Amino acid sequence: MNPFELLGVGRDADEREIRRAYTAKLRHTRPDDDPEGFQRLHEAYQRLLQIRRHQANQQPPVTMAAPVAPPAEPRPASTPTSVIRAEPVFVPQRLDIDAFCSEAFGRAATGDNRMLSEWLQEQPAFWSFRAKADIGQQLVRRLYRDEPAMPTKCLHVLLNFFDLDHVHAGHDALALQRLSRRSQLAWELMPEHRQALAARMNMQRRPLERCLARLQRPYTWWRALAAGFTPNSAKVMPQFIRELAGPFIEDLPPSVSQEQIRFWTSVGHKNPVSGSQLLFMAGVLSMLSLVVMLGAAATTVFSSQTDMPRLALLGIGVAWACGLLWVALRYYFVLDEWLSRDEDEPARWPRLRLATVPLLLVIGLIPCLLLPLSRGMGFTFLLPALWLSLRRYWRRHDHEGFYVSPGIARIGLLIAIVALPISPSWVFAVATLLAWGDDLRRHRKVLQLAG
Known part of the structure; x- marks a missing residue:
């Protein structure tokens, strides 16, 4: 059969077109499935390359007519007939895998998927399917190892050329997605992209x-x-x-x-408060303080007002007080959510969570019992203890409504009437213990199981 017709190219086709046609034909004529067809295809390919090389060297063109064989000499009948092939069997070229992968990754990093595809088609090492499969496996291993920068479309070109873009290629779907994301992000973060x-x-x-x-x-x-x-x-x-x-x-x-x-x-x-948030807030407050100080200095220099430094210090103090209040509120939200969790919900330090309210109560009562210390210091702990105990009770029983048994309510009212004229701190302490104790009574079964 005419080699031009076998490869499907015209008589004026150059070597590049011949190679492309040969590569396209190899996809449908595999040596494992059709050895004879592959041999004919390869012989036609070699024949056309030989014709083009003769034309490039300005030699007489090779005619396609069948050569006239000289008269056969008689030979002994005992000599077996042998078939001598005009063209040698194709042997795949050796390929430097490291150099090939580096060049392939470099071309893929340009983002031109069409240029990458054409370059792969022109590589003579891939005219052998066995060599192409081996090189593809090594290329994939280097892709996962190096994670080179390239857009997703170029990664798909590489995998598609080596027939490795499907499930049966043995890819882990999650690993392939991660490789695609990492390569795409690395490519986008390059300065030229x-x-x-x-x-x-x-x-x-x-x-x-x-x-x-x-x-x-x-x-x-x-x-x-x-x-x-x-x-x-x-x-x-x-x-x-x-x-x-x-x-x-x-x-x-x-x-x-x-x-x-x-x-x-x-x-x-928003929650929880971290060291990064504290540093950032300190930077914000420092910036505000610097602005206030510069404004006060400029006002003092260009006007006759002498009380601007005091006002500046007052403004700086207000700014830092607002910052501290912000930090305190953030920590309060974290503490309130931690204390109000049910026993069956996971929480860190469950025993400390149970003892936080009584611990604040004891710390607040110590200054009230010791006369040399100021009682106002005790209220700084008694008021948070009372509020946190009530918040804990409300949030853990909101599906039942705010309910305290009548017996406990009567006892609390009696203690409040008796103790209020004597010391308000004891009223806060008793109210805190009532809310905390009634909450424990309602969750006693869960606490026994947890213990």
């Missing part, structure tokens, strides 16, 4: 560069403190991290500091 990242996140280039610069710096306490000088970053940075990697922040490349990720994530959380 920031524009593609800005387009995906629908952000301007300059804000994106500022946010990435913050995430790529090493985490230090003074950087966390300085972050408070831009209070809006507490909202911007956590949102940027969510849009950048979603819930898969561990898949970000090593160029991004995971400590910075944890810092900004904790700053965006």
Whole structure:
């Protein structure tokens, strides 16, 4: 059969078109399934390459007519007839796997999937299916090991060329998804591809560069403190991290500091209070104090008012008092939620959780019993103990309504009438013990089972 017709190319096809046609035919004519067809296809391919090389060397063209054989010489009848092939059997070329993988990853990092596909088609080492399968397995192992930066479309081109983009290839679906995410994120965070990242996140280039610069710096306490000088970053940075990697922040490349990720994530959380939040709030308060001091200094210099330093100190004190109040409220919300959990819900330090209210009560009664100490100091513990005990009772019995048995209510009212003229601290103490004790009585069965 005519080799041009067998490969499906025209008579003016060059070597590149011949190689492409041969590679396309090999997908349907495998040596394991059709050895004779593969042999014919390979001989036609070698024949066409030989024709083109003769034409390139300006030699007379090779005609396709069958050569005229010279008269056969008589030979002994005992000599067996042998078939001599005109073309040698194709032997796959040796390939440097490391060099090939490095070049393939470099071409994939450009993001041009069409150029990558054409380059793979032109590699002569892949004209053997066995060699192609072996190289594909080694390439996949290096993909999982190195996790090179490339877009997802180029990763799919590599896997599709080696016929490894399906379930039967032996991939772990989760591992393949993670590889795709990590390669895509590493590619987007390369400086030359920031524009593609800005387009995906629908952000301007300059804000994106500022946010990435913050995430790529090493985490230090003074950087966390300085972050408070831009209070809006507490909202911007956590949102940027969510849009950048979603819930898969561990898949970000090593160029991004995971400590910075944890810092900004904790700053965006409301509860619980962390050291990162305290550093950030200290930075905010320091910025406010600096602004107030500069304003007071400028007012003093350009006007005749002399009381501006005092007003500045007063403003700084109010700012820091508001900051301390914010910290106290955050810790109160954490403590209130911890104390109000049911016994069957998991909680840290269950015994301490049970004894917190009586412990605050005892600490508050000690200054009231010892005359040399101020009683106001005791109320700083008695009032939180009473409020936390009532909150614990209300939250754990809200499905039943605020209910205290009549006997306990009468006893509490009697003690309040007797003790109120003597000492209000004892009224707080008794009310705290009544709420705490009645809550324990209602949960006594659960406490016995837990014990």
